[in-house]
Amino acid sequence: MEQRISMITLAVADLARSRQFYETGLGWEVVSGATEGIVCFQLGGIVLALYGRAAFAEDAGLADTGTGPVRPSVALAHNTRTREEVDRVIDRAVIAGARLLKPAADAFWGGYSGYVSDPDGHLWEIAWNPFSPITEDGRFLWQA
Amino acid sequence: MEQRISMITLAVADLARSRQFYETGLGWEVVSGATEGIVCFQLGGIVLALYGRAAFAEDAGLADTGTGPVRPSVALAHNTRTREEVDRVIDRAVIAGARLLKPAADAFWGGYSGYVSDPDGHLWEIAWNPFSPITEDGRFLWQA
Numbered sequence: 001m002e003q004r005i006s007m008i009t010l011a012v013a014d015l016a017r018s019r020q021f022y023e024t025g026l027g028w029e030v031v032s033g034a035t036e037g038i039v040c041f042q043l044g045g046i047v048l049a050l051y052g053r054a055a056f057a058e059d060a061g062l063a064d065t066g067t068g069p070v071r072p073s074v075a076l077a078h079n080t081r082t083r084e085e086v087d088r089v090i091d092r093a094v095i096a097g098a099r100l101l102k103p104a105a106d107a108f109w110g111g112y113s114g115y116v117s118d119p120d121g122h123l124w125e126i127a128w129n130p131f132s133p134i135t136e137d138g139r140f141l142w143q144a
Numbered sequence: 145m146e147q148r149i150s151m152i153t154l155a156v157a158d159l160a161r162s163r164q165f166y167e168t169g170l171g172w173e174v175v176s177g178a179t180e181g182i183v184c185f186q187l188g189g190i191v192l193a194l195y196g197r198a199a200f201a202e203d204a205g206l207a208d209t210g211t212g213p214v215r216p217s218v219a220l221a222h223n224t225r226t227r228e229e230v231d232r233v234i235d236r237a238v239i240a241g242a243r244l245l246k247p248a249a250d251a252f253w254g255g256y257s258g259y260v261s262d263p264d265g266h267l268w269e270i271a272w273n274p275f276s277p278i279t280e281d282g283r284f285l286w287q288a
Contacts (some may be wrong), residue, residue, distance in 0.1 A: 003172045007269070011219075
């Protein structure tokens with residue numbers, strides 16, 4: 001099999017609230033023409049989707065996705081082009097309603113990063129990695 | 145802020161077991177030179193990382209990531225180039241130790257897909273989307 005991720009779907013308790021966070025709060029552009037009940041964003045070569053919890057569970061054949069905030073076991077990272085941008089993005093996310101989990105700080109691996117969570121508790125690391133800069137077209141290529 | 149995901153990190157209970165699932169089981173190539181305690185795979189323009197639960201929680205400033213299987217609130221999708229490939233990939237994943245959550249079937253949105261979970265319970269949808277074929281270089285672009 002090819003080594004690939006095509007889509008990341010986040011289960012959300014309130015689709016309108018989550019859409020507002022990503023679209024209005026972060027300023028991301030929603031893909032038009034998606035099926036009703038799902039909100040999609042094109043991020044480079046993959047799609048990020050927001051999907052109601054009940055539909056998410058049913059689609060995956062899960063009995064339940066639980067209630068209350070998510071119990072995070074997946075972290076998404078948004079890498080920035082500069083160190084200063086980490087602070088700007090975190091500030092914007094917090095103004096948009098994100099919860100600040102870990103203020104930006106120098107990381108043990110040599111970069112600079114912090115963590116916020118979205119309205120459902122999904123984790124986002126905002127990171128500047130000086131060893132693996134984002135390419136012109138937005139790709140993150142691991143540099144050994 | 146630019147619309148981007150650079151990295152997806154999965155919290156795992158047993159790094160060796162998870163590495164074996166993705167590397168030996170699925171046949172994915174591990175990026176060399178990563179920091180000890182983290183296993184990375186380059187997937188197009190993003191990096192998938194496996195990271196021990198305790199380190200994951202500490203890095204994100206979480207009190208705890210809980211014990212037992214993960215409570216899935218994020219689904220990753222691997223889109224295939226053909227309908228038949230969905231069955232082949234699911235078979236391979238199950239042989240590698242994945243749990244079959246939902247056998248491949250025609251989906252309401254017009255495609256063909258099924259769900260498996262990895263050794264920790266992280267969700268993977270294996271899907272064929274006839275409306276938005278994977279590009280030659282592996283990108284998934286939403287077609288309205």
